[in-house]
Amino acid sequence: DAGITQSPRHKVTETGTPVTLRCHQTENHRYMYWYRQDPGHGLRLIHYSYGVKDTDKGEVSDGYSVSRSKTEDFLLTLESATSSQTSVYFCAISDGDGETQYFGPGTRLLVL
Amino acid sequence: KQEVTQIPAALSVPEGENLVLNCSFTDSAIYNLQWFRQDPGKGLTSLLLIQSSQREQTSGRLNASLDKSSGRSTLYIAASQPGDSATYLCAVRGSGSRLTFGEGTQLTVNP
Numbered sequence: 001d002a003g004i005t006q007s008p009r010h011k012v013t014e015t016g017t018p019v020t021l022r023c024h025q026t027e028n029h030r031y032m033y034w035y036r037q038d039p040g041h042g043l044r045l046i047h048y049s050y051g052v053k054d055t056d057k058g059e060v061s062d063g064y065s066v067s068r069s070k071t072e073d074f075l076l077t078l079e080s081a082t083s084s085q086t087s088v089y090f091c092a093i094s095d096g097d098g099e100t101q102y103f104g105p106g107t108r109l110l111v112l
Numbered sequence: 113k114q115e116v117t118q119i120p121a122a123l124s125v126p127e128g129e130n131l132v133l134n135c136s137f138t139d140s141a142i143y144n145l146q147w148f149r150q151d152p153g154k155g156l157t158s159l160l161l162i163q164s165s166q167r168e169q170t171s172g173r174l175n176a177s178l179d180k181s182s183g184r185s186t187l188y189i190a191a192s193q194p195g196d197s198a199t200y201l202c203a204v205r206g207s208g209s210r211l212t213f214g215e216g217t218q219l220t221v222n223p
Contacts, residue, residue: 042116042201043156043213058210090155098143098205103155 003027004104006091012110019078021107023091025071031094032074033101034058034066036087043090049074050097081111114139114206118214125192126222133187133217135202140183147176147187148201150216156201160187192221 003026013019023032033048035058045058047066055066063085065077078085091104115138125131135145144163148156160169160176162185168177175188185202199218203211 040215042215043203043211045210048210092156100146100158100161101211102158103148105155106153 004093006104006107010108013081014112016080019081021076021089023074025093029093029095033092034076035090038087083111086111114212116204116212116214118217122218124220129192130190131192133200135185135214137183137204140180143205145178145185146203150199194221194223197221
């Protein structure tokens with residue numbers, strides 16, 4: 001399995017609080033992605049990164065920001081969490097654009 | 113906007129049966145298509161990736177085909193086993209680095 005870890009694996013938070021999820025890889029892959037998975041919607045891309053400090057928006061980026069200061073770490077921040085952001089968040093990596101994506105184990109986030 | 117549909121949403125078969133999972137997409141201008149497996153509470157595991165110029169890919173008991181012009185892909189699983197029970201997702205990549213996922217087919221293989 002690709003060396004991808006996500007932290008925390010589970011989190012419960014309250015509406016209005018900031019939340020940061022971390023994705024860490026040991027594969028030195030250039031591309032990193034954040035998805036959310038919800039019933040009835042499948043997986044949807046939030047943001048992705050194509051290099052250190054290089055990021056772009058995905059399909060559902062409103063309310064989320066990302067940062068990538070090192071190749072191995074990609075952070076997803078919910079500036080002010082809302083109940084609609086309750087979801088399972090997956091990080092993925094790929095060696096190149098259009099290459100196979102490898103997924104992390106996911107983070108379950110509950111916003112009360 | 114690309115839309116990906118997987119039919120059926122759920123499938124239950126006896127062990128040993130050969131089966132086909134279907135994936136259709138609305139925009140045929142794709143770069144590639146991937147099939148993934150997801151076990152309950154877990155992340156996704158990549159099974160097969162088919163480039164737009166390819167017709168099929170094989171890995172062990174799995175065979176994925178792609179008909180780009182008709183917007184269809186199938187995943188064939190031979191001699192199914194209880195360990196194959198999982199949700200199978202297909203995803204297509206169009207322009208840019210974005211994957212569009214279907215909602216998956218939940219497969220149960222009964223011993």
